[in-house]
Amino acid sequence: MSIVKTLGQFIIERQKDFPFAKGELSRLLRDLGIAAKIVNRAINKAGLIDILGEAGSTNVQGEHQKKLDLYANEQFIAALQCGGECCIVISEENDEYIYIDSEVSKDAKYIVALDPLDGSSNIDVNVGVGTIFSIYRRKSLTGHATLNDALQKGTEQVASGYIIYGSSTMLVYTTGKGVNGFTLDPSIGEFCLSHPDLKIPNSGNIYSINEGNYNYFPDGVKKYIKYCQVEDKLTNRPYTSRYTGSMVADLHRTLIKGGVFIYPPTSGANKGKLRLVYECNPMAFIVEQAGGRASNGYNRILDIEVEELHQRSAIFIGSTDMVKKAEEFMLSFSPQTFKKSFEGKISIQ
């Protein structure tokens, strides 16, 4: 009979990777796991409780917030407040960062950036959605943590992860020492180690992009899509196309099967759509830790300077060989000057 290792056991066991650890990060990961179970419970019976549909409010990005966006946001923030290891929360659903001002967290040193519910457009149609989290250590040593503590580059992350609420519910995370995946066993209410030491294949035959925006893509992306569709047995082409509209679901598939996920700049949004702090950076950390690659078509995602909480970035992420190929097309057909022309005049080829 195989013994399953729970997330809690694994976290404690891995604490030895950090000689000076006092257990704060372990407790923080525990708190995120608890919130994930609570949100999972609501998602599993979403059609039976009043949690589907619009909440009637919009977030700082002008997106209509879904009831489940707000519910997930509340649950994760409450778990972090209760746990006492987090001093600042940055959330897609809150314009400003939230300073956790409670007795239990007065000495807290961790900052958590959250996309409480990723793939909002899929909530009401029962397609896989997720939660994305990114963890930093505060830089300032005294007083209240500040915006500067919140605006750190992706390379400064001490941990990141996601939860996918799909055919099964999984939590996948890294602390910079590889990537591990845990599947929720509802019968014991525990995340159990199911995908130890995840490695992304160096190449694959799946490309993932919203081709509905094709006319607004830079030439480099248009040419790369054509490259994916050409018949060439030697290079395993044509690739197949998969796009769910949930970043977590598309990247979980990419992590397991290989492939490339691209959300490029478009003529209407020259910085792309996805948010650097709580979508691109955490997923880039995981994919790099699994042996993959993540850039904005030119520069490594984790090296991009963070100037704003809700800053957007284009993203090319997945199997190293496929991301490098896409970057080659960007350099050849949409060199950095591409940016200038977009700011100047919109020229759809």
Ligand SMILES: O=P(O)(O)OC[C@H]1O[C@](O)(COP(=O)(O)O)[C@@H](O)[C@@H]1O
């Ligand atoms: O519909 P589009 O433009 O292809 O965008 C889909 C992308 O937007 C997102 O839904 C944005 O995330 P949120 O749902 O958290 O706002 C991603 O999950 C997904 O990859």
Ligand SMILES: [Mg+2]
């Ligand atoms: Mg999202």
Ligand SMILES: [Mg+2]
């Ligand atoms: Mg979201």
